[in-house]
Amino acid sequence: MLIIYKSSRNGILEIRENFEKSSWINMTAPSKEELQYVSQLCNIPIEFLEDPLDLEESARIQYDEDTNCTLIINDFPTIDVNNHQFDSYITIPIGIILGKDYIVTVCNQSINSLENIIKKNVNTSMKNRFALEILLSISTKYIEKLKLLNKQRLKIESHLRDSLTSKQLYDLMDIEKSLVYFLTSLKANAVVITRLFRTNSVKLYEDDKDLLEDVRIEINQGIETTELYTRILDSITGSYSSLISNELNKTMKTLTLMTVFLTLPTLVFSFFGMNVTLPIAVNEPFSWIITLVIALIFVIWIGLTLWRKKMF
Incomplete structure (x- = not known):
């Protein structure tokens, strides 16, 4: 045109x-x-x-x-x-x-x-x-x-x-x-x-x-x-x-910490759930409480260690 x-x-x-x-x-x-x-x-x-x-x-x-x-x-x-x-x-x-x-x-x-x-x-x-x-x-x-x-x-x-x-x-x-x-x-x-x-x-x-x-x-x-x-x-x-x-690093860090805290109780419960002779008697009525306390001790211990290293 x-x-x-x-x-x-x-x-x-x-x-x-x-x-x-x-x-x-x-x-x-x-x-x-x-x-x-x-x-x-x-x-x-x-x-x-x-x-x-x-x-x-x-x-x-x-x-x-x-x-x-x-x-x-x-x-x-x-x-x-x-x-x-x-x-x-x-x-x-x-x-x-x-x-x-x-x-x-x-x-x-x-x-x-x-x-x-x-x-x-x-x-x-x-x-x-x-x-x-x-x-x-x-x-x-x-x-x-x-x-x-x-x-x-x-x-x-x-x-x-x-x-x-x-x-x-x-x-x-x-x-x-x-x-x-x-x-x-x-x-x-x-x-x-x-x-x-x-x-x-x-x-x-x-x-x-x-x-x-x-x-x-x-x-x-x-x-x-x-x-x-x-x-x-x-x-x-x-x-x-x-x-x-930075946001991705924070997300991966949070997921890693959650994995660590969830893995510890699982290990304890798996150990006491095995079909072998254990320190806690089978007929002990408070054995499950003892198991929870042991798992909680591990979680607190790991939590304090990570906190001292400023992981969270």
């Missing part, structure tokens, strides 16, 4: 039916026919349109001298559709192609960040500035998703203090996985932004450089926040792992 936008005189993006110069072509999960059509009509290398559709494609910037086109690939966060139990996130690439007469964005999924740009007053004829607006919107989206992940972490942590379940631990694992995706993608995006400052294929004016600096600040903030949340999550999971081990 592709939609063509162009700015009006008031800076409002309007949908156009035909390809016009200085317009923005937004492609979402395009077909091969659409890719070929846009490539030929806009004089854009076909690989520039196909590479961002690969979910494993890394963030980068690339220039083609023959067509004078620049490809910028950035990763942006999106909800993991494979996880139906918890709102975890992954990152997928989006391609921004700066052509001679057009700016093209191509991605496998629809992007909320681009929908926010549609509501802004932007000028599609200023392609470089428009591309920076997209990059800034993507960087801001990371901060929003990090705040949501942190709220989910705090909610899980509050429940962990009352009871610990496997589901809560799995949810923490999903948050940790999302943070790994974020940190990897943000660092790759930061490299792209650094290269934009140095490249000659994308001409930047002073206002554009200020906007690019805002993008770099947002990305660095995202990296620092992600690293902080990752350290906090590692501390939480490590602490609760120690608590789980």
Whole structure:
């Protein structure tokens, strides 16, 4: 699917039916026919349109001298559709192609960040500035998703203090996985932004450089926040792992002590229950009391010994 936008005189993006110069072509999960059509009509290398559709494609910037086109690939966060139990996130690439007469964005999924740009007053004829607006919107989206992940972490942590379940631990694992995706993608995006400052294929004016600096600040903030949340999550999971081990040790210790105390009377009763001559007469009316006293003495003796050794 592709939609063509162009700015009006008031800076409002309007949908156009035909390809016009200085317009923005937004492609979402395009077909091969659409890719070929846009490539030929806009004089854009076909690989520039196909590479961002690969979910494993890394963030980068690339220039083609023959067509004078620049490809910028950035990763942006999106909800993991494979996880139906918890709102975890992954990152997928989006391609921004700066052509001679057009700016093209191509991605496998629809992007909320681009929908926010549609509501802004932007000028599609200023392609470089428009591309920076997209990059800034993507960087801001990371901060929003990090705040949501942190709220989910705090909610899980509050429940962990009352009871610990496997589901809560799995949810923490999903948050940790999302943070790994974020940190990897943000660092790759930061490299792209650094290269934009140095490249000659994308001409930047002073206002554009200020906007690019805002993008770099947002990305660095995202990296620092992600690293902080990752350290906090590692501390939480490590602490609760120690608590789980401690509780397991207490349980095993309690079961062991119970086994010891139950084994001693059993040994005494088994000894006096044998069909042989014993110190206590068979016809002694208080023989069972004597047996209980002997068993109790053994239990008290073992109990005192374990207590002195601070076993309980």
